Amino acid sequence: MLRVLKYVSLDILKNKIVVVYAVMLALFAWSAFGLEDNTSKGTLTALNLILLTVPLMSVLFSTIYIYNSSEFIELLVSHPVKRSVIWQSLFAGLSISLALAFILGAGIPILIFVSLRSALIMILSGILLSVIFVAIAFLSSVLTRDKARGIGISILLWLYFTLLFDGMILFLFFRFSEYPIENTAVFLTALSPVDLCRILILLHLDVAAMLGYTGAIFKDTFGSFWGLLVSFFLLLLWIFVPYVWSLYKFRKKDL
Amino acid sequence: MIEVKNISKRFGKLQALDSIHLSLHSGTCTALTGPNGCGKTTLIKTILGMVLPDSGNLYFEGENVLSHKTYKRDIGYMPQIGRYPENMSIGQIISMIQGIRNHTSDLDLELYEQFNLKDMLHKKMRTLSGGTTQKVSAVLAFMFQPKVLILDEPTAGLDPIASEILKEKIIQTTKQGKLVLITSHVLSELEGLISHMICMQDGRILMHEEVQVLKQKSGKEMLSQAMVKLLKEITPC
Numbered sequence: 001m002l003r004v005l006k007y008v009s010l011d012i013l014k015n016k017i018v019v020v021y022a023v024m025l026a027l028f029a030w031s032a033f034g035l036e037d038n039t040s041k042g043t044l045t046a047l048n049l050i051l052l053t054v055p056l057m058s059v060l061f062s063t064i065y066i067y068n069s070s071e072f073i074e075l076l077v078s079h080p081v082k083r084s085v086i087w088q089s090l091f092a093g094l095s096i097s098l099a100l101a102f103i104l105g106a107g108i109p110i111l112i113f114v115s116l117r118s119a120l121i122m123i124l125s126g127i128l129l130s131v132i133f134v135a136i137a138f139l140s141s142v143l144t145r146d147k148a149r150g151i152g153i154s155i156l157l158w159l160y161f162t163l164l165f166d167g168m169i170l171f172l173f174f175r176f177s178e179y180p181i182e183n184t185a186v187f188l189t190a191l192s193p194v195d196l197c198r199i200l201i202l203l204h205l206d207v208a209a210m211l212g213y214t215g216a217i218f219k220d221t222f223g224s225f226w227g228l229l230v231s232f233f234l235l236l237l238w239i240f241v242p243y244v245w246s247l248y249k250f251r252k253k254d255l
Numbered sequence: 256m257i258e259v260k261n262i263s264k265r266f267g268k269l270q271a272l273d274s275i276h277l278s279l280h281s282g283t284c285t286a287l288t289g290p291n292g293c294g295k296t297t298l299i300k301t302i303l304g305m306v307l308p309d310s311g312n313l314y315f316e317g318e319n320v321l322s323h324k325t326y327k328r329d330i331g332y333m334p335q336i337g338r339y340p341e342n343m344s345i346g347q348i349i350s351m352i353q354g355i356r357n358h359t360s361d362l363d364l365e366l367y368e369q370f371n372l373k374d375m376l377h378k379k380m381r382t383l384s385g386g387t388t389q390k391v392s393a394v395l396a397f398m399f400q401p402k403v404l405i406l407d408e409p410t411a412g413l414d415p416i417a418s419e420i421l422k423e424k425i426i427q428t429t430k431q432g433k434l435v436l437i438t439s440h441v442l443s444e445l446e447g448l449i450s451h452m453i454c455m456q457d458g459r460i461l462m463h464e465e466v467q468v469l470k471q472k473s474g475k476e477m478l479s480q481a482m483v484k485l486l487k488e489i490t491p492c
């Protein structure tokens with residue numbers, strides 16, 4: 001496993017895109033905190049950065065990388081390397097490098113400007129989001145042989161999780177605002193990793209006070225220690241399920 | 256050494272392998288022939304675990320290996336069209352495979368030297384001609400001294416000199432008591448190389464004979480003529 005991981009990591013590093021990604025994140029984050037006169041505005045900008053850019057970069061880069069590694073995979077399969085080892089190494093290589101890029105690029109300014117507790121939650125969410133979308137990329141690229149279709153699925157999933165899902169929840173809120181739907185809303189947010197992260201982070205910022213009654217319910221659910229634990233567990237599930245499913249498919253795939 | 260039992264594989268509507276039975280022994284060199292698309296490469300890829308069969312079993316030295324795949328340590332494979340990571344150089348590919356196999360001593364570097372790969376180590380894989388790629392594949396297949404060699408169209412694309420070098424190597428390897436399996440369309444090329452012959456059609460094995468027996472049966476001296484004569488007798492057309 002480590003031997004294969006070494007070559008995967010070297011290849012990703014040689015590719016340089018992840019390095020540029022880290023630099024871009026750093027530029028964004030530093031300018032977000034530097035431009036705004038109060039930190040909480042800067043934090044919100046940084047939050048949107050995490051919630052939109054990080055998933056997009058993770059899912060697209062990983063999908064294309066896996067398709068481009070088809071020769072590498074084929075070469076290794078004809079040698080005594082287990083398929084699960086190949087898949088694990090690719091997953092670990094991509095996750096580690098994307099998470100590392102996030103920590104180095106956005107993590108450092110967040111740690112400096114945001115209060116420690118919120119900063120830690122933000123950084124942890126960013127890392128988890130990176131890995132979740134790598135897992136989603138693995139799933140969409142193993143589902144189809146067609147590169148264009150695989151990348152298409154990845155982009156659509158990103159659109160769904162970051163924009164569509166949010167819109168749907170908002171729509172539900174407006175439609176059923178007369179009814180007590182708070183608990184349903186809490187349950188529904190668990191269905192999208194991006195929304196889960198958004199609520200987790202928002203609740204630990206000062207703006208949480210402005211969220212109103214639903215916000216209070218959210219705060220009750222996600223703000224407590226157990227709520228935090230459950231939501232991180234849910235996020236881990238978002239990594240685990242797509243990845244294990246993709247591994248199962250990959251082991252049965254004809255190369 | 257290798258035993259294929261009742262293996263079937265279907266790609267959509269196409270029955271690529273139709274309950275194949277096959278038994279190969281060490282010290283033999285077997286040719287796998289047949290028209291295009293008859294399932295030769297699928298059979299080879301099944302033996303290598305790259306294609307997973309729908310049903311049937313595969314035994315390597317008496318052990319069922321469809322579930323655990325350590326047996327691949329003992330197989331050297333030369334693909335028909337070698338696909339390699341494009342941005343790696345020949346030297347990087349070779350050292351990577353050595354590293355991943357964790358096998359850096361006791362290597363068979365004969366082909367490596369005879370093909371003069373040393374002067375091309377820095378060349379990127381995407382810049383290589385088909386023949387040079389084949390050379391890299393051949394070197395990698397023989398390098399780790401495997402007990403079994405599976406060569407898919409080994410001489411296609413090689414220049415005459417390289418082709419002779421490779422053939423000489425194959426003969427030598429068979430003499431060492433290893434098992435060699437070759438697919439090829441060019442029957443005249445296999446003359447003097449092989450001891451057994453398999454002919455496939457539409458995912459089935461039509462015949463599996465020793466070359467000597469084949470020649471006696473048909474009364475022809477040339478392998479290609481013997482083959483054609485026997486095939487005409489078998490297939491009613």
